[in-house]
Amino acid sequence: MKFFHLKGNTALRNDIILEDTTLRDGEQTPGVAFSVEEKLAIFRALIDAGVRWIEPGIPAMGGDEVRALQLMLDEAPDDVTLIGWNRGVREDVQRSIDLGFSAVHIGLPTSSVHLKNSVRKDRAWLMSTAKDMVKFAKDQGKFVSISAEDIGRTDIEFLQEYAVAVAEAGADRLRLSDTIGILSPQQYRDRVAAVASVTDIDLQAHCHNDFGLGTANVLAALEGGARYFHVTVNGIGERAGMADFAQVVMALRQWHNVDLGIKTEKLTEVARTVSDACRFPTSPWQPVVGTNVFAHESGIHTTGMLRDTSTFEPYSPELVGGERQLLVGKHSGRGVVAHVLEQHELNPENFDLDRILEEARSFAVTHGRALEPGEVVDMGKQFVRAEAL
Structure with a gap:
């Protein structure tokens, strides 16, 4: 046939x-x-x-x-x-x-x-x-x-x-x-x-x-x-x-x-x-459902995300039951550090963001991971500007 x-x-x-x-x-x-x-x-x-x-x-x-x-x-x-x-x-x-x-x-x-x-x-x-x-x-x-x-x-x-x-x-x-x-x-x-x-x-x-x-x-x-x-x-x-x-x-x-x-x-x-x-964990970068899909660390990325979440996301995490994370790590910028402080009702202007960022990057390299928000806050309290005291 x-x-x-x-x-x-x-x-x-x-x-x-x-x-x-x-x-x-x-x-x-x-x-x-x-x-x-x-x-x-x-x-x-x-x-x-x-x-x-x-x-x-x-x-x-x-x-x-x-x-x-x-x-x-x-x-x-x-x-x-x-x-x-x-x-x-x-x-x-x-x-x-x-x-x-x-x-x-x-x-x-x-x-x-x-x-x-x-x-x-x-x-x-x-x-x-x-x-x-x-x-x-x-x-x-x-x-x-x-x-x-x-x-x-x-x-x-x-x-x-x-x-x-x-x-x-x-x-x-x-x-x-x-x-x-x-x-x-x-x-x-x-x-x-x-x-x-x-x-x-x-x-x-x-x-x-x-x-x-x-x-x-x-x-x-x-x-x-x-x-x-x-x-x-x-x-x-x-x-x-x-x-x-x-x-x-x-x-x-x-x-x-x-x-x-x-x-x-x-x-x-x-x-x-x-x-x-x-009994196998899902890969963090598994498309759609991985924990990294809505996680952002890069300074350029987090800056864009703080202005408009569509900048670096094709759809919102809520659509698939995910959760957005803005991380502080080796590749972060001052903007996300300020954001974390604001989320904890702290005024970023009272802190030396450059020193916090330097310390955070060193921590990330030493420990091989990004910082938890609480760790950023604790770190920030070590670098309060003199005029804010």
């Missing part, structure tokens, strides 16, 4: 759906294992933040995983869809259905590399299995999502043929997985658009971050015609992780005016819930 390769346009659909996979792909982060209580805490935080599609885990794992999944299924509001992840095996899919999932995902590879080295099958097996799995789940009245894994190394013509086949079998959605994160945004967009040109099946972006392009690739996929996309909180996941929840939400909001129904003021809180469960 031969198809033309078409490029997508930059107009995004008006029915885009975010699906979070922190509890499935995210938990596959090496060294991370959530307890039942931690999975439930993350689950509740996601729902509280407005997430309405969640991939909560893998039923075939059994044990505590199934216990957590059952609790989430019992607790999920009516407007929240939980989708169970499965291998391309009937027993896996049936187990998800028996647990009570109304939506199931079937993971299958499409690249020759994965067919040969992962499942040790050929394309004929893949086509037959995919259609059989879709029919099996659809016959039981379920929403069916199915993968094309490793699309970065899948021939585009075969990817199109596969997409047409699973759509004709009745699949509701095709997940286009850049499994090892090797595609550039343009390459990913072109593949999404090529599939969209031959079938109307809803497409989902699933982008790994091996080259730091996970978020960019999700945005490119949406430009190419995808409707759904995967994210994880803090970008956690296998190897270098996945597209980041907060980053994609804010990029779509700020650049494309897309409202996903997410309460952005909850983003930082959700990030902390997940980092606590991972």
Whole structure:
């Protein structure tokens, strides 16, 4: 079967759906294992933040995983869809259905590399299995999502043929997985658009971050015609992780005016819930939710911020549940020292700001950190001008 390769346009659909996979792909982060209580805490935080599609885990794992999944299924509001992840095996899919999932995902590879080295099958097996799995789940009245894994190394013509086949079998959605994160945004967009040109099946972006392009690739996929996309909180996941929840939400909001129904003021809180469960602190410079995102130390920056906060911030910290900090450290200027004193109801004119700044810079170098506001005040009291005494 031969198809033309078409490029997508930059107009995004008006029915885009975010699906979070922190509890499935995210938990596959090496060294991370959530307890039942931690999975439930993350689950509740996601729902509280407005997430309405969640991939909560893998039923075939059994044990505590199934216990957590059952609790989430019992607790999920009516407007929240939980989708169970499965291998391309009937027993896996049936187990998800028996647990009570109304939506199931079937993971299958499409690249020759994965067919040969992962499942040790050929394309004929893949086509037959995919259609059989879709029919099996659809016959039981379920929403069916199915993968094309490793699309970065899948021939585009075969990817199109596969997409047409699973759509004709009745699949509701095709997940286009850049499994090892090797595609550039343009390459990913072109593949999404090529599939969209031959079938109307809803497409989902699933982008790994091996080259730091996970978020960019999700945005490119949406430009190419995808409707759904995967994210994880803090970008956690296998190897270098996945597209980041907060980053994609804010990029779509700020650049494309897309409202996903997410309460952005909850983003930082959700990030902390997940980092606590991972036992890995969120990087201070993690975009959107890191503690340094709204922290300013440079003299030029703090001067600008004191006049107009938009000078060095693309959006306010309140929008994402963050907190602005004007720090006194090695790179600070007199203006921020004066500001700290004023915040403590002290008149900066009564202090030798140059001496305070000199001392503060020395402290920052010696201790390897910025000063706390109280430390600035205490330091300032050592350099009161004589005429102020």
